[in-house]
Amino acid sequence: MSSEEKIQNDKRAHILDVAEYLFAQQGFEAVSIREISKAADINIAMVSYYFGSKEKLYEAVVTRKLISSELILHYIERYNCSTDKLFAIVDLLTDKFFEHRNMQTIIFREMAMEQRTAMAELIANQLHQNFTIINDVIQKGIKQKEFKKVDVELTVMTIIGIVKIYTTSSPVVCKVLKTEDKELMFSKQYKLRLKKYLKELLTNHLGIK
Amino acid sequence: MSSEEKIQNDKRAHILDVAEYLFAQQGFEAVSIREISKAADINIAMVSYYFGSKEKLYEAVVTRKLISSELILHYIERYNCSTDKLFAIVDLLTDKFFEHRNMQTIIFREMAMEQRTAMAELIANQLHQNFTIINDVIQKGIKQKEFKKVDVELTVMTIIGIVKIYTTSSPVVCKVLKTEDKELMFSKQYKLRLKKYLKELLTNHLGIK
């Protein structure tokens, strides 16, 4: 990569970062290109220049941080028993959601929409793949008597649901946790607390010894 | 109430119903007054006439269906042990969220926003009150050795989180449950399934005998 290409990529990435933040905070329609370009300290015309349109910018923001099912599969293949695999998934999901919580907020909002846009379809499929992996891990654990019998689909929903709620509803969760500080909520300490909680919950629920 | 007042209230309620549906589907900014009035089969000017502005219509949509903490308290006071109280809350929340899922979707989106509007504050406070009630029930159950020690705040978040995810992310949850039919997802049968699952999860997690 030449140094000029690098500068260009940096600028692109910078626009994406700013746009991600604003879209997460306010939603797609509520944010104007004017606002994004002002916050990113670039000219309005540059958004069209780099991305073509507001819609395509939005797509770029979401797609660059989707959690691929390959990543999950690669991450858990080193473990043998279902418990280790499941706990590894909990760690991975929590890490990724904490790291990409703005993008997750956007996805969440998009999931709640009933409009079948191309991107909504893309997101739904991607999420479904991830659901399927977790589903299979739990299913196998039950078959091998490592876990007791549970409602597998709703258990999968529980894992993802808790991490999602925690990371994407921060104003309310802040109050629940009795911390005024949003930074604290996303600190290492609190991430550990969430992981520990999830593993205890699953241990009890699945009857893991 | 005179019969004319009743007609007027019916019309108001009808506008609110239509607006709620559209706001839930697309978000506040994405829906125009034109669209609402067309869908509700009224004249555009009527929205301003009845509600003053689009913003105030939005507020009216949300506030009319907020779950008051009084309702929860009244609903659980008839029970003595913490387990019964907690299970009653599960039933009540599930029923209310199923019934008012469109409004819940709107609230959820608003919760993810970081903007401190008057309504966001109102919603956060209301939710916090409900959280507190559940928190107290679990806390008391632990003190009386009815439940084992758990992370109470995250347990509260779990209960509300699961019901919220289920009711407000239907496109994805549909896929997870392997039902193409959205109607089925909100049928009596599936509501019972969710309640049963939540009670089992809590039974295992809290060590209820």
Place this chain on the structure above:
DNA sequence: GTCTATATATGGATAGAC
């Protein structure tokens, strides 16, 4: 109460100069 017409604002996108 209901409607039409309109004032006014704002947003996305781009043509064309540099």
Place this chain on the structure above:
DNA sequence: GTCTATCCATATATAGAC
């Protein structure tokens, strides 16, 4: 690549007729 100026579409809100 960057910027200004502008076109065009669409939105909210309301004045005023009926």
